[in-house]
Each structure stands twice: as C-alpha cells, then as structure tokens.
Amino acid sequence: MFKKIKNIITKIDLFLFKLFGSEKNVKFLVNSKEAKIVFSYLNDIGKETNVRFVGGCVRKVLNGENIDDIDLSTSLEPQEVKKRLDKEKIKVLDTGISHGTVTAILNKKKFEITTLRKDISTDGRHAKVQFTPNWKEDALRRDFTINAIYVDIDGQILDPLNGRSDLRNGKVKFIGSPSDRVKEDYLRILRYFRFFIQYSKVDYDQDIIHCIKQNINGLNKISNERIFDELKKILKLNNVLNLFLDKTSSKIFSFVFPQLRHYKRLEKIQKLDPIIKNQLDKIFILSLLIVDKSDNYEYFCHKYKVSNKIKKRFSIIASNFEALESENFFKKENIRKYLYYNTKDSVKDLLLFTFFINEKNKFSELEDSMNYLYKCEKPIFPFSGNFLKEKGLESGEKLGKILKKIESEWISNNFNLDEDKVNELLKKQSNSKHT
Numbered sequence: 277m278f279k280k281i282k283n284i285i286t287k288i289d290l291f292l293f294k295l296f297g298s299e300k301n302v303k304f305l306v307n308s309k310e311a312k313i314v315f316s317y318l319n320d321i322g323k324e325t326n327v328r329f330v331g332g333c334v335r336k337v338l339n340g341e342n343i344d345d346i347d348l349s350t351s352l353e354p355q356e357v358k359k360r361l362d363k364e365k366i367k368v369l370d371t372g373i374s375h376g377t378v379t380a381i382l383n384k385k386k387f388e389i390t391t392l393r394k395d396i397s398t399d400g401r402h403a404k405v406q407f408t409p410n411w412k413e414d415a416l417r418r419d420f421t422i423n424a425i426y427v428d429i430d431g432q433i434l435d436p437l438n439g440r441s442d443l444r445n446g447k448v449k450f451i452g453s454p455s456d457r458v459k460e461d462y463l464r465i466l467r468y469f470r471f472f473i474q475y476s477k478v479d480y481d482q483d484i485i486h487c488i489k490q491n492i493n494g495l496n497k498i499s500n501e502r503i504f505d506e507l508k509k510i511l512k513l514n515n516v517l518n519l520f521l522d523k524t525s526s527k528i529f530s531f532v533f534p535q536l537r538h539y540k541r542l543e544k545i546q547k548l549d550p551i552i553k554n555q556l557d558k559i560f561i562l563s564l565l566i567v568d569k570s571d572n573y574e575y576f577c578h579k580y581k582v583s584n585k586i587k588k589r590f591s592i593i594a595s596n597f598e599a600l601e602s603e604n605f606f607k608k609e610n611i612r613k614y615l616y617y618n619t620k621d622s623v624k625d626l627l628l629f630t631f632f633i634n635e636k637n638k639f640s641e642l643e644d645s646m647n648y649l650y651k652c653e654k655p656i657f658p659f660s661g662n663f664l665k666e667k668g669l670e671s672g673e674k675l676g677k678i679l680k681k682i683e684s685e686w687i688s689n690n691f692n693l694d695e696d697k698v699n700e701l702l703k704k705q706s707n708s709k710h711t
Contacts, residue, residue: 302431304337305329310382311346315429317364318350318357318389326351327389328411328426328434335422338443339475348389349426351409354378357389375405393417395460412436419457419464420471421449446477454487462494466506466532469525473510473518480524488528495532504580507533511558517542535576536565541632547639552628552646559586560625564632567593592622593629605630606637606645609690616655616687623649655691657683659698678702 305311311329318327327350333343350357354373361368361380371379376391392414393405408414415424415436422443426434433440442449448471450457450464458464465488472480495503510516519525520539529536541564545553566573573590576582596614599605605627614623627649631642659682661675682701686693 301337301340302334302427302433304343305333305346305427306429306431308346308385310385311387312429313382314348314361314366314380314387314389317360317366318352319429325428328428330426331418331423334425334427335439335443337427338425338440346385346387348387349392349411349414350389351392351411353391353407357391376407416451418451419461419467421447421451422471422475424451443475446475448472448476450484454484455491458487458491459494461498462491463498463502463506465492465495465528466503466510469519469529470506470510470513473515473525474513480522485524485528492528492531500580503532504582507562507580508558511561516561517545535572535579537572538565538568541565544632549639549643552643555624556628559589560628563590563593563625563629566590567597567629569594569597589622589625592618593625596626600626600630600633605634606641608645608648611645611649612652612655612691613687615649615652616691620649620654657686658693659683659686 306329315325315327319325327348329346330349331347333346336343352360354376357378357380358368358370367381369379369381371377371388372390376393378389380387380389391407392409392411394408394410394413395417396404396406405417411426411434415426418424421437421439423439424435424437425439425443428434437451448468450468468484468488510519517539519529520536520542526539542561545556548556563573566576567590573594577587577590593600604610611623611627614626618626624646627642627645631637631639659679661679665675678701682693682698685697685701689697
C-alpha cells in the first residue's frame, strides 16, 4: 500500500513539474538514499564537491521524465574511486576503467562513475582521453549542451554551457563544431535524431543536417552492436513515428536502416488506449517495421547480430504472417489454438501484430481478445502414449502417429475429446489395418 501511495505522489510531482517547470525536481536525484551514501564516500568534508550527477539522469529529471540509469562525474581518478568504495564494502566493477569509468552497485542500484576527462585524439569510434580536474573541460568534450549539466548532492546545478536554457527552449545543440563532435564519434548522428524528436521545439538546423549528410558513411566505422543499441533507444520514444514522417530524418534513416520499411503501420498506435500502448516494447515496434513476407527481418537480424530471443519473436510473427493477414485472428478458438503452440507473450505479439497490419480489425476486437488471452489457460493435451499402451498399442512409430491423429482431432474439436471418441478413433485405425 505504501509503495502505491509513493508511486502516486511521484506521478503528481512529475505532473506539477511539467506544469510549472520547477527545477526543484532534482530532488528525485539527490533524495536517493544510495546516491547519498556513494556521494558521502567520494566527497571530502569541508571541501569542494568531488562528484556530481551528469548526462541523461540530469536531463530527464529537469524535463520531468522518469530516470533509469544514473551517471556520475568525479574529479577523483578511477583507482581513488575504487579505493574509497572498496573500503566501505561497496561493489565496484571495472566497466571501462581505461576511459575512466567504473560502476558502483549498492542495493541493486547502479552508478556509472566517470573521471572528468578531455579528449586527446579520436578516430570516430574511440577517444584517447586524459583525466582533468576541470569540470568545464569535461563539459566541452560531451556531445550536446543538454547532456553537459551537472548536479551535486545538495541540488546545486553546474551548467557551464547553458544546457538548461536549451532544454527549456527545445534546442538540441552540439557543443562547439557539429562536424568536430560527429567525427569524434559517428554514433552521435543517431543520437542527434533521438534527442531531436524527443526534445526539439524548433525545425532542424540545416547546417547540422548538412554536416550529418557529409559524415553519414562514418557510421560504417561504428560496430553494428552499438548502432543497434542506439536504435533500440530511439524505438522506445513515444513519438518515434515523427522520424519517418519528417522528410529530412526519414531520408537519412532510410539510408542507414533500409530494412525499416513499414513505418506507416505505426500510425495506428494513436488508436490504442494507454494500457495496451504501454505494452508495445521496443522489440515489438521493431517487428512492425521489419517483419513481412520476405527475408527482410532475417537480413536485419544477421546484420545487427540480434539475440536468439529477439530473433525467435520475429520468427513466430513471420511464420504466421499469412494467417495474420487473412484470418479473423480475434476468435476465441483461434486464440486458444495459438496459445497451445506458443507462450502467452508470443500470442500477445500475434494479436497486436494483426491489429496493425489488417485494416479491418477494430480496436474493440483487439481489446476483447487481449482480455480473453489474459484469462485463458493454456490447453493441456489429456492423452499420452501410456494411455494408448493401456489400450493395447505397442511403442513405436505407429503409436506416435495415432497420438498425433488424436491430438489433431482434439484441437479441431475446440480442445474437447472424450474417451469414447478416442476409442472410436482407435477402432477405425484397427479396422483400416485389417482391411
């Protein structure tokens, strides 16, 4: 009960923040019990702070969004961070120590802690860095002004590049020269579009677009794993369709991801109620974009080395594609049939997918079928090989074939077959054997 009340209060606070724009919302960061502990071990009493929140968690909290990952910047070098946290029995992982990053884990909460640094050289993928005690130097090596805002544990904001102003005004600006920033890490091309559709209140800066077009082939230097990770973040956005509706971004994204062919399917998302809409995870959104009757999704999975779990989700949808197009997939007996062969999550994918690709399907039908699926129990075949052995059949290939025949009759009879009917089937099999 207390947890529910806490969640309600959090949602009210977020709503009031969005309404009034108060930056007091940093309390969602600084009031974290675990954060206070980590900060207390890294800061020195009576001296200037050694550590601050930075990046996505600050950007999101200032914009009234929910926070997931927490990044910290520190003037302490990595070995000193490890020494101080190890002393207090806090688990520390060397997640990127050559670039100054370690991850602290406290009460299952992760804090990615990176030493202040400046770039010495870059090759479009990786940077050679040098540690620095200077917060502004660290800010200048970041990608966008909205990601270069720092907050200490007392809620004091350090904003050397006016990122708060850009965030409020909906301006996604590279720090310094867009060309320099992009050439340091070509993945920033995709990050730019992610932040633009999420935060921008103005039109595209044509100088930035020109820079991106000039450097677009630089993405070939980036590993497909990193590109896929960034795409997944883009697909999580509520307004991802805007990427494809805008001519500028659509042309660039079609060049980078030619397999994302079916963006028009996303238009039906607006017809869903919030409860069902929240069930559209990024992988399902991706399935809408790439799965069809061709080998399009298979090529995408091969290119981006997607996990077998994701590949299987796509495969189940693809293997049933014709049925999703032609059948009334929302019939209850149909749902039970697919549930027998698949998990509930897989059938949910199929129900959602048929709604998006079949114009005749109505939202009310989707809603009813989803509710039925949640209540529906997976059918369990009531007969076994041992049952047939008791009837006098011997083990072997023939027993398996008869069992399959009984199972088929059971399924076609809406998962209902009494023993008399089974005996009748066995009698037919016996008669056919002697004929």
